[in-house]
Amino acid sequence: MSIEPAVILLSALSVLGGLLYGFLIGGTIRIVMARIQSRIGPPIWQPYIDQLKLLFQRTSIRHGAMFYLAPVFRIVGGIGIYLLVPIVVGVPGLSGFSFNGDLLLILYFMFFGCLGMALGAGESGHPHAALAVSRGLSQMSSFELPFSLAVIALAAQAGTLSVAGLVEQQSGGVGNWFIFANPFAAATGLLAFLGMQMYSPFDIVLAPQEIPIGPPTEYNSSFLFLMMSGRALFGVAKAALYMNLFFGGADSVPEALLKIFLIYLWPVIVGAVFPRFRTEQSIRFFLGWPTVLGVAGIVFAIVMRANG
Amino acid sequence: MSDEKHITEIEDDLAARPYEPAVSPPTPPVDPYCYLGATEMPEPLPDGEAMSTFKNWCRANSLWIMAYGTGCGAIELRPLLTSRFDVTRFGMAPRPTPRQSNVLVIGGYLSLKTLKRVIRAYEQMPEPKWVVALGSCTINGGMYWDSYYTINRLDLYLPVDVYVSGCMPRPEAVIAGFQRLMEKIKAEEANGWNEYRKNIERYKANQKRVITDWDMPDYNW
Numbered sequence: 001m002s003i004e005p006a007v008i009l010l011s012a013l014s015v016l017g018g019l020l021y022g023f024l025i026g027g028t029i030r031i032v033m034a035r036i037q038s039r040i041g042p043p044i045w046q047p048y049i050d051q052l053k054l055l056f057q058r059t060s061i062r063h064g065a066m067f068y069l070a071p072v073f074r075i076v077g078g079i080g081i082y083l084l085v086p087i088v089v090g091v092p093g094l095s096g097f098s099f100n101g102d103l104l105l106i107l108y109f110m111f112f113g114c115l116g117m118a119l120g121a122g123e124s125g126h127p128h129a130a131l132a133v134s135r136g137l138s139q140m141s142s143f144e145l146p147f148s149l150a151v152i153a154l155a156a157q158a159g160t161l162s163v164a165g166l167v168e169q170q171s172g173g174v175g176n177w178f179i180f181a182n183p184f185a186a187a188t189g190l191l192a193f194l195g196m197q198m199y200s201p202f203d204i205v206l207a208p209q210e211i212p213i214g215p216p217t218e219y220n221s222s223f224l225f226l227m228m229s230g231r232a233l234f235g236v237a238k239a240a241l242y243m244n245l246f247f248g249g250a251d252s253v254p255e256a257l258l259k260i261f262l263i264y265l266w267p268v269i270v271g272a273v274f275p276r277f278r279t280e281q282s283i284r285f286f287l288g289w290p291t292v293l294g295v296a297g298i299v300f301a302i303v304m305r306a307n308g
Numbered sequence: 309m310s311d312e313k314h315i316t317e318i319e320d321d322l323a324a325r326p327y328e329p330a331v332s333p334p335t336p337p338v339d340p341y342c343y344l345g346a347t348e349m350p351e352p353l354p355d356g357e358a359m360s361t362f363k364n365w366c367r368a369n370s371l372w373i374m375a376y377g378t379g380c381g382a383i384e385l386r387p388l389l390t391s392r393f394d395v396t397r398f399g400m401a402p403r404p405t406p407r408q409s410n411v412l413v414i415g416g417y418l419s420l421k422t423l424k425r426v427i428r429a430y431e432q433m434p435e436p437k438w439v440v441a442l443g444s445c446t447i448n449g450g451m452y453w454d455s456y457y458t459i460n461r462l463d464l465y466l467p468v469d470v471y472v473s474g475c476m477p478r479p480e481a482v483i484a485g486f487q488r489l490m491e492k493i494k495a496e497e498a499n500g501w502n503e504y505r506k507n508i509e510r511y512k513a514n515q516k517r518v519i520t521d522w523d524m525p526d527y528n529w
Contacts, residue, residue, distance in 0.1 A: 030396070039394040046370070046399050053370040053410075056363045057434045212404025220407040220434045 003097075010093025011083060015233070018082050022232030023047040025261060029268050036272045051228065057221035063124050070120020071219070071226035077113025078233035081106055085240045086164055088256050089249055098164035103151060106163070106241060107144075110196075113234060114140060117215055117227070124218035132214030135279045136205035142286040143195030143202075146188045149294025153185035154178055154245060157301035163241070167249035177248040182304070185297030186246045190266065191290040195282065196238060197264075199271030202282050239263040315420075315459065315518060316449075322464050322514050361494075367410065367436065368493040369399040371486065374409035374433070376426055379416020381442040384476045393479045398486065406432040411489070414468075416476070417445035417452045418459050420519055427515060430466055431527055437501045438469040438493070440485055443476050450475055464514045467500030 027044040034041025084106055086096035118137060121129035155161050157178075158169040170176045179186040195202045206214040216227055239260040243250060247263070250256035277285065373395075375385045388395045389402065403409045406429040418426060430439065441462050444450035449460030462468055469492060472485035492498040504511060508527075516522050 034394070034396065038391040040397050041394070042396045042399055042401075049366050049370045049399060052366045056366060057410075057436070059434050213408070216408075217405045218407055224408060 014093045018236045019233050022236040054225040059221040066119045066123040070116050071223050073116020074113045074230035077109050078230045080109040081237035100162045103161045121215035126217045128211040129215050129217045142283040143192045146290035146294045147192035150185045150189035153297035153301045163244050167244050170248040179246045184293050184300050188290050188294040194267045197267040199267045201274040201277045368490040371400045371411050372403040372409050373411045375413045377415040378422050381415030387479045412439045414441045419457050440470045441468045442472050467504045469498045469500045
């Protein structure tokens with residue numbers, strides 16, 4: 001298989017666009033949170049200024065090689081998911097490098113970024129970082145279970161392991177979207193999404209006001225720039241993945257932007273309402289009803305498939 | 309105090325002598341994964357190079373605060389983040405770690421024990437960095453002026469960019485201080501961090517003069 005240079009260029013531009021859109025969503029969400037707390041909040045372009053400022057800082061910190069590589073791992077995980085997921089079907093550069101079985105690779109990429117960050121944070125030597133990494137990885141293993149169950153349910157119902165194949169199955173009307181075609185799997189996936197985005201009540205990893213900032217405690221300047229870029233891109237890519245899994249994909253760019261924003265907003269709104277879970281509470285949560293719903297989703301999928 | 313001199317007298321001496329060579333030259337730790345190269349302590353940047361208009365505009369509009377609540381000043385910093393005062397309007401955000409902060413807010417009096425931690429936190433911050441000192445305690449000791457274990461003039465030990473006077477300054481005054489700092493940054497006048505680099509021997513000598521049980525590295529990255 002050969003990839004044309006034009007496609008590579010378009011994909012690079014698309015990654016840049018996704019990054020900028022991720023920062024824009026971040027700025028919007030800061031304003032949303034401020035309004036919920038009856039504050040005015042920062043201007044919408046605040047994340048861009050923050051990132052530029054981080055680039056203009058001079059760092060004087062040094063730890064080990066893994067410390068420098070971790071932000072790279074993080075952003076590679078984000079770019080990996082972003083490029084595999086079709087953002088808009090049929091548009092070159094945005095349609096994603098989808099192939100049969102890419103769903104499994106996406107599951108791997110999700111773990112990859114966090115694992116790199118865990119290694120880097122561990123090497124920074126800060127006790128808060130190590131503590132947060134252990135919390136984050138335990139929470140992550142617990143929400144991976146319902147998320148995997150939801151993905152398995154969809155794959156069983158659609159008979160395909162490719163994201164593009166799933167989008168194809170949902171074409172032809174809102175009723176075909178998996179949120180209606182398999183509500184159990186969709187509910188499981190959306191609950192797992194809460195844990196994935198690390199907003200409250202599942203923000204024990206970053207744990208503001210407690211173990212101050214978690215894994216990136218020692219990261220500053222351009223390292224932090226890469227890390228925050230990775231987080232922004234990761235967020236957009238995961239929201240795009242959910243759009244493709246449960247909400248029928250997108251046929252045009254505005255539709256994709258709107259759907260991604262609304263999906264991104266879901267954990268934010270939940271986070272504005274609920275206080276933080278402790279680690280064991282969030283593990284118990286994910287291994288409880290979401291897992292039951294996920295199993296129900298698989299049973300539902302098998303029954304639906306058997307009935308044609 | 310080992311030399312039986314009152315801290316107020318020591319500080320008068322320090323302020324009278326503008327320059328004193330370091331007690332010992334800074335000894336850099338050696339690490340194979342050196343990010344800055346062979347010289348551990350980077351040279352101070354020339355002021356014109358360090359400051360350019362656009363960069364400074366970005367820096368001034370994205371101040372991340374490390375609030376060092378040493379005294380009663382900490383209670384006046386909390387309302388800054390609430391709906392009544394809301395400093396996030398100016399792009400400010402609280403950061404819990406010195407590595408990610410740009411502004412060190414000293415919230416009141418400093419005992420010698422606290423001064424050590426403040427110096428460590430300040431030196432760990434990435435450059436450029438600024439110090440905002442709140443209240444009379446950081447200016448002249450305030451109500452702790454004659455105390456045996458509290459410093460009176462913060463400026464002898466760390467470069468202070470903006471003082472906010474009062475005991476304690478209300479949040480409005482603190483916001484005014486931050487806005488003054490933003491103006492100074494945009495006007496290329498907030499160069500305290502560069503002064504610290506240039507006069508590192510003098511600052512270190514001053515710090516070691518009052519902190520008699522110096523048990524940290526000479527420079528904390």
